[in-house]
Amino acid sequence: MNQRANDPIILKIHNDDNVAIVANDGGLPSGTVIKPGLVLQDGVPQGHKFTLVPVAQGEAVVRYGVAIGYATENLTTGCWVKDSLMSMPSPPELERLPSGGRCRGIPAPLSGYTFEGYRNTDGSVGTRNILAISTTVQCVAGVVEHALSRIRSELLPLYPHVDDVVAIEHTYGCGVAIDAPGADIPIRTLRNIVLNPNFGGEVLLISLGCEKLQPDRLLPAGAIPVASDSRVVLQDDCHIGFEAMIEHILLLAREKLERLNRRRRVTCPASDLVVGVQCGGSDAFSGITANPAVGYVSDLIVRSGGTVMFSEVTEVRDGIAQLLARAATPEVAQALRHEMAWYDTYLQRGGVDRSANTTPGNKKGGLNNIVEKAMGSIVKSGVSDIVGVVSPGEKVTVRGLNYTATPASDFICGTLQMAAGMNIHVFTTGRGTPYGLAAVPVVKVATRSDLARRWHDLMDVNAGTIATGEKTVEEVGWEMFHFLLDVASGRRKTWAEHWKIHNALALFNPAPVT
Template identity: 35%
Template sequence: MLTTSAASPLIHLHASDNVGVARAHIPAGAAVILDGMGVTALAEIPSGHKMAVAPIPAGSRVLKYGQTIGVATADIAPGAHVHLHNLAMQESDVAHHFAEDGRATELLPQAARRTFEGYVRPDGQVGTRNYIGIVTSVNCSATVARAVADHFNRGGLEGFGNVDGVVALTHGTGCAINTKTEGYAYLTRVLGGYAKNPNFAGILMIGLGCETNQIEPIVSREGLVEGRLLRTMTIQGLGGTRKTIETASAIIREMLPIANAAQRTTVPLTGLKVALQCGGSDGYSGISANPALGYAADLVVKHGGTAVLSETPEIYGAEHLLTRRAVSPEVAQKLMDRIDWWRTYTERNGAELNNNPSHGNKAGGLTTILEKSLGAVAKGGSMPLEAVYEYAEIIDRTGFVFMDTPGYDPVAVTGQVAGGCNVVVFTTGRGSVSGFKPAPCIKVATNTQMYEHMHEDMDINCGGIVTGEDTIAAAGERIFEMILAVASGAHTASEDFGFGDSEFVPWQIGAVT
């Protein structure tokens, strides 16, 4: 990655790029010195937006990161603002090379690897938090589940200071779906995965009773075993709302002393699975916070942990950077198969992959999904790609892996947590504020202006990379250290605000009948 000096108002990311990114607002008429040459801004260039640094004829490729981000729809002169008015999407035509790097994952010697303080569960998994969860099989049991959780979270946990809370995992589906569809498979995998997530000390599953999504098949298919810390019930079976709330509350009171007795112990990073996420991205995401998170993800992997990239629509046009890192052609092909699935899925729903950049993404300087993806994939660092998982599948490999999810953040993180992730790191340029119980969520700002404006919601600022006052390596080290601190019990900003109860959003696809 090439950059001009901090004195230049423009960041030039690659020698072949015909655009640069404004470090801050550049007024029209300003002279910009780039690599010893002067370019005059022909228009106002908002911070994070692109300015042409060479002539770009109509129909030719616009290059950023040394990669194609779109095609010029008009002749673009040096100094012009390059954005939606003169840049359009083109279908990705990158060449894909499978398992080209041939590298093995670089692990540090055992004695040099870091540890964290976590809760070791009976199945050997390690929790970073100690919640009790209420899993609902259907929307019809959501109100009851929330009533039970609210009772405990509003004063019912006195004397159980080692329990982080009771989480009601409610959703909008569970009935009127075909049990042979992808949507049903995703839902049941999510519910089973959350029931097995090590950040839960105990789980209570509540259904209505007559729903399509029956609890018994979930328990059987997901290999769950009922006992003191896994209980199930239905509202119809118990005789109504009041009796269910009373019974559920009594069961959780039985779980609380057991959960409260859990103690953190020193454990290796093999027990750490970190979900890599971005949301509310801007023109700086791929320059500052995302590559810094990628650096931190590499450190997690080198120390024996797992880093999980996701959001398939947000790697479209950059997937070739991952296929060449795959440990085998089979892993690379599985990733390409998911890209092909997404092409078909969006087409049959009258959409396209370029629908992904949001209003805020564009206001922040991003244009096409190709540009967004090239910045988003930087979160994945540089380690070999060990495995590709479908939505909400249990992550059973250490190292750097990928999970197929939508780009919509709550749905994506829901899949990652169902897969076993116990910490989330979330980069944002516009100011996302979500949390994802039971996994703590670290918020990383891409730019200092937003960080200072929303500092109460942010945990780490990477804006110094943009101004030249910080480096990717230094920021990545800070993120890595915070991951270990949070995994060991330190609170994040979103936890202090109580976020995370409404961000459980299983991926709902297919017909609702």
């Protein structure tokens, strides 16, 4: 359907919805006739909701077929449903919901799709060939950064088959209550990040010496599957002066680069993709354009035998009933309940609840509360059964759709998905963010054409065409699937890779610092 520029474009998602959103750039003015008998009583900004029928005080405001809130006064038809006109429902009780295990039929398998990747000895496949310099503690960061800059300028040009060298820096490792409840999360996160498929099983670990997180605690020698393991401890007596530390790191880096440089891409089935999906800077279009398209891609990857992980506890908490219904086994359902309950307690201990998630940008973009945001966020997971649940910092072990429990924070979620083993990241955004990771390609999907136009060299995929009717969810989904295979193969770079921009890793540490 093509529309004239001034025609109202309104989007209703579910048959039961009593609201719709305005898709037009700049919104629609008061008095706009949507159809006979449906006239806007207020100006409605782009992405915001208006009533399709009268909604009485106390009655549910329904979007995605669920109650996203309750009217705080009587609303006539065509009202802008502002934040102040809607109260928020309580979170669903975890125990009363029907448990999983319903067989919903295996989706049609998909075959014949491949990408060119770096196969590792543990069976995982890298989409990039990167030397990681891991660290036990922030103390060593200054030395590591200095070494990194010399490796980049002096060594990397000698090893053309190595894509990059990246430091795994963080503020954990010392000055923390390392045996407190929850401290296992940041420790296993750092351990599993080293095992990310894009690092080829080569471990180069820099330690200070006196830190709480000792190298053998981070990476128990022999207990983890690596191709080769080398460590530099700055406090070792062998280091006389700063440059001795740097030379030691460079020496070991050279060995690792030799090994990595011998690797070549080989043709791998799409089932070797491990895709982490998340959203950030969401707006009301996220749940209509980009996230459904990503959901379609998720299903394509699962149908290909690949792995997809979705996350962000506070953004699925209000949709837990849907997730439980999709749990492949009762164990998966129970694990989902456990992760929700754990996070409820974590937030409660800090004096807040899941409603602390929403941002000024979300509200400006038309998402009134966390329930509405959650409904649009979950769509990224497609419709496949959930076959695995992974706690923060742990690795995914089963192929198919996994729920990897993480905070919604873009940086913490990305870091935890890296630890879970993702080799490509899909990130949807409505307000716009230049998000990137140093070691895993991040494909950014815009929810609106206006954003894709303005940020033409930061957004990789435009899903805004779905809102205007130019393309279907399926069309954008297939395009994105092919784009992912190209990026995974190194045939194409993401914009974040092109500009070499990336964000910091951010650990999830629910334990105190000391």
